[in-house]
Amino acid sequence: MFEFLYELLCGQNPDPIFASDIYPFVGLFTLVFAFVFTLVFYIVLGRSKPIWDKTIHWVITMIILLIIAFGFAYNHAQTVTEEEENSFFYTFAMVNTLYAFIYYILFSILLKRFSIFAKRTPF
């Protein structure tokens, strides 16, 4: 699934290690991370106290997630391919950031109803 998602936007990479190792791991990690971030925002914090529940907090949480998604994708591609520089890494990291954003939005729609203090955040 992740191979399809990444190749849809990045194009196919001739190195088979992307399809076999990098895409599944980065894709799953990003998906789980996006879920954990929304879970913490809407359920853990969003049901305990009204301290991290406004739109600005939701945006900050998302920015942190996106930075992690970008950094992790870039770093993991570097580590697995053992290459220092590659323009594809940048494209891949950007696409992963976009998917992290989409996951975050989807999980927000899914989980916000279970929140107490953030059930109207951000929409």
Place this chain on the structure above:
Amino acid sequence: MPTRNTFVFGIGGTGARIVRSLTMLLAAGTKLNDTNKIIPIIIDVDADNADTSRALAALKTYKYIRSHGYSNTEEIRDGFFNANLNTLSSITNENDYSEGLDDSFQLQFENLEKSFIEYLDPRGELVGDINMDLLEALYDNSSHDDPNTELNLKLNQGFKGNPNIGSVVFNNLSNTKEFKFVLKSIGENDRIFIVSSIFGGTGSSGFPQLVKLLQQEEKLRGNKYGALTVMPYFNVTDDSKSAINSDMFNSKTEAALSYYLKYLNGKINCFYQLWDRPLKQYENKQGGIEQKNSAHLIELIGATAIIDFVNKPDGNFASKGQTQYFDFGIKKEDQVIDIRHFYPNTAKTVMEPLTLLTYAMKVYLETIPDMRNEAFFKELDLGDKIPNNAFYQNLTAFLSIHYKNWLVEMSGNERTFQPFNLTQDLNALVREKPIEVKKVLGIVTKPGISEAFLKTELGKLEDELKKSIPDQDKRFFKLLNRISMECYKKLEALPSMI
């Protein structure tokens, strides 16, 4: 479901003011046992009396809030506005003979837009007649042009301290369609309570007449009757142009008490009497829109007499033909009275609900409007509803105009009743019992009722209530009840004297 109604007649300005206080106590959620409806009926010939107008406005707002704050199918046992305070015409469903009755808390007299002599002799047939001589012997007519002499008093401005006029006019009460409806609609288990002052004109004459008119009906002789007679608790300034003179209050009281003893003893099951050393001198206003006396502690205590009567189990009344007399006492004589001065029963039944409503008032008027960004505020659509929806407009009017002013008036009157510090924050709201705020190294560790506490509790309660109350307005009303209870938990208990 209880079927017993209690009809509360508030006669004259004092009657209306005590009904006003009763409205506040019931709004606070004071509990009534085994009671279906409370039907307040204000009887005042002074059509423009500001005290009466304020009481009627509070009753009307109460009725609206209750009917929109709870669902029709719900059995309401506790919470703010839980008592079914309703109009005479609300019993229409049970009886068919209320045609043409106004949905009003007031019992209207007819033909009072004239002087007393015109009322007695509308066609001027008594001029030069021997009966006119008799009238002039009984009533003051010393100056024919003076509108303050008894025969020339305008009746729609009240009896201005003249029970001898009131007793004549009250005889005609039985001819009004509202009173005829009252007589028909009182059931055998219903209770009747009459509130009046003894030192004015309307109340002191209306009370015995009303008892007489009610008990003329054979079917109403077995009902439980209660009465509150308020003896002088204020004076008015001297004014030679006014028909009201407070030097006469005590002699009028004495005369009326002698009359009551002779003619009412045994006819009233529970007779409540209230008196206070008059400390306050009100401006001498003869009635109309200018008669707007500030609320007084005595009126609140008077309202507790109604609660006591309504809640009295049937077995606690004296045997037929006997009257029980009740006074009210506080723990200590003071100029400024607060919650500590009341005995535990009154503290529990009256002061605790008042404390809850005062918390709710402060939270609703001062805190919630600043919480626009909170989820509960958006879920309940309060941004749009508070300024535009009729339920919220009525709630705001009741809390900010009726209830708050009532508290403010009592705290400025003498004897002063000041249970709450209304201008201070929620931690200091209850006088003589501040909620402790703890700090360690300058950091607040126990903030009491803080904004964060209110945000947290309002959010959690709204989320909980949403599961059982889908309607936003009814849910908000319940939320207000619950948040006041959370505030009360922080207070732990009411203040008491050591």
